[in-house]
Amino acid sequence: MAKSKLRKSKAKPARKAASKKRGGKSPSKKASSGKTKAKTKPKPKPKPKAKPKPKPKAKPKPKPKAKPKPKPKPKAKPKAKPKAKAKSKPKAKDTARTQAAKEKGGGSSSKRRRSRSKRRRTKVGFIGQGLMGVPMAARLLQAGFSLQVYNRTPEKAKETVEAGATLAETPADAAKGADVVIIMVSDDAALDAVLFGEQGASRGLKRGAVVVNCSTTSPTIAFRAATALRSLSVRYLEAPVMRSVHAARDGKLQILVGGAEDDLGKARKVLESLGSDIHHVGDVGKAATLKVACNVLLACLTQAFAEYFVLARKNGVPFETMMEVLHAGPLDSQALRDAEQIVVNPGGRPNFYLRHMHNDLNLAMELAEHMDVPVPLAAVTRQLLATAENLGMGQADCGALVELMSKWGGVAMRG
Numbered sequence: 361m362a363k364s365k366l367r368k369s370k371a372k373p374a375r376k377a378a379s380k381k382r383g384g385k386s387p388s389k390k391a392s393s394g395k396t397k398a399k400t401k402p403k404p405k406p407k408p409k410a411k412p413k414p415k416p417k418a419k420p421k422p423k424p425k426a427k428p429k430p431k432p433k434p435k436a437k438p439k440a441k442p443k444a445k446a447k448s449k450p451k452a453k454d455t456a457r458t459q460a461a462k463e464k465g466g467g468s469s470s471k472r473r474r475s476r477s478k479r480r481r482t483k484v485g486f487i488g489q490g491l492m493g494v495p496m497a498a499r500l501l502q503a504g505f506s507l508q509v510y511n512r513t514p515e516k517a518k519e520t521v522e523a524g525a526t527l528a529e530t531p532a533d534a535a536k537g538a539d540v541v542i543i544m545v546s547d548d549a550a551l552d553a554v555l556f557g558e559q560g561a562s563r564g565l566k567r568g569a570v571v572v573n574c575s576t577t578s579p580t581i582a583f584r585a586a587t588a589l590r591s592l593s594v595r596y597l598e599a600p601v602m603r604s605v606h607a608a609r610d611g612k613l614q615i616l617v618g619g620a621e622d623d624l625g626k627a628r629k630v631l632e633s634l635g636s637d638i639h640h641v642g643d644v645g646k647a648a649t650l651k652v653a654c655n656v657l658l659a660c661l662t663q664a665f666a667e668y669f670v671l672a673r674k675n676g677v678p679f680e681t682m683m684e685v686l687h688a689g690p691l692d693s694q695a696l697r698d699a700e701q702i703v704v705n706p707g708g709r710p711n712f713y714l715r716h717m718h719n720d721l722n723l724a725m726e727l728a729e730h731m732d733v734p735v736p737l738a739a740v741t742r743q744l745l746a747t748a749e750n751l752g753m754g755q756a757d758c759g760a761l762v763e764l765m766s767k768w769g770g771v772a773m774r775g
């Protein structure tokens with residue numbers, strides 16, 4: 361009871377303030393409220409005339425006072441004006457940064473402050489600090505989220521911890537109290553370990569939390585994870601990503617989401633800090649399937665590029681000419697540009713390990729078998745990736761297929 365009274369007493373001034381604000385902004389509402397006040401004052405004028413005559417003598421005097429009172433209406437206006445002036449003054453005092461943000465359409469600084477403090481209140485757990493996990497975690501910290509991070513090899517989380525995250529000793533600790541838990545690990549086995557292992561995240565998750573698995577994993581484990589977490593009142597989204605390390609650093613990943621729309625709503629703000637395109641593909645399993653299909657395309661494109669390369673090089677076409685033709689024509693793509701880097705920058709830091717691509721094609725073959733569909737190019741490319749991995753190229757970039765073809769073709773990559 362006391363609480364409801366309190367709420368009422370707080371709400372009234374808020375409404376009054378709101379109506380005052382509206383009055384300042386909306387001339388029509390202001391005019392109408394002004395009129396009602398003016399009517400109540402002048403109305404008594406005719407009444408006294410009709411009722412006691414002696415009183416009207418006393419009242420006619422106030423009448424002239426009441427007449428000027430309608431003038432106080434303008435007094436009410438000035439009351440509203442100073443408020444407006446008071447608001448506009450600080451606007452004039454806005455910093456150059458605020459002004460620049462407004463010019464960019466960034467909204468008021470208070471609005472941005474509110475959303476930043478909201479993000480600070482959103483606790484995010486992050487599991488996996490590999491090539492992708494580190495720049496993704498950095499994005500979340502930049503966006504203002506409070507972050508607790510876990511990695512099996514803790515040293516790899518150093519950069520993230522130095523940037524402001526708390527280091528968790530176990531996946532369960534990373535999940536403790538978190539509203540959203542992002543997982544970015546290698547494969548199905550790793551996902552299973554960090555979610556359901558002895559000290560897995562499932563042991564630390566609170567009810568209502570959302571687990572977002574950004575790793576490329578199978579639809580099979582997605583169903584299993586979603587079902588097991590549902591029994592803990594935890595939601596599960598799969599959110600495999602397209603593009604690579606640079607896009608992760610710039611918050612420009614393409615994110616394919618599988619799961620309930622409501623659950624996506626809960627994690628959307630976090631995902632928006634990581635990616636520029638968020639595609640809700642459908643239920644759990646759909647996004648995982650689409651991601652695997654995309655990687656079949658990517659792997660086959662890379663292998664096709666490797667074959668283009670050996671054919672043209674062995675016949676003496678300069679590498680630069682081959683590239684000019686590709687970049688200017690309809691076959692240009694980011695996938696080809698990534699594969700090109702293997703030649704341009706041999707021994708450079710990999711962006712996407714060949715062993716992960718091999719794993720993805722294994723997933724594709726399992727899916728194809730299960731669905732009974734033919735994927736002959738994927739089958740051959742999978743074998744080539746397996747060969748490359750057996751030759752010690754697993755930790756190289758997946759563009760190393762070019763290197764393999766170059767060795768087999770007896771043609772130097774450059775020169």
Ligand SMILES: NC(=O)c1ccc[n+]([C@@H]2O[C@H](COP(=O)([O-])OP(=O)(O)OC[C@H]3O[C@@H](n4cnc5c(N)ncnc54)[C@H](OP(=O)(O)O)[C@@H]3O)[C@@H](O)[C@H]2O)c1
Binds near residue numbers: 493512545713
């Ligand atoms: N790199 C890309 O361009 C790219 C793009 C799109 C999607 N992806 C996908 O994103 C995922 C991560 O890729 P990445 O490039 O970041 O791979 P990565 O550098 O190899 O990182 C893998 C992460 O998984 C952890 N991990 C592996 N096995 C584990 C286990 N059994 N228990 C606990 N943690 C384990 C690793 O921990 P340790 O550090 O202790 O080994 C590491 O943190 C993969 O599914 C990949 O296919 C990658």
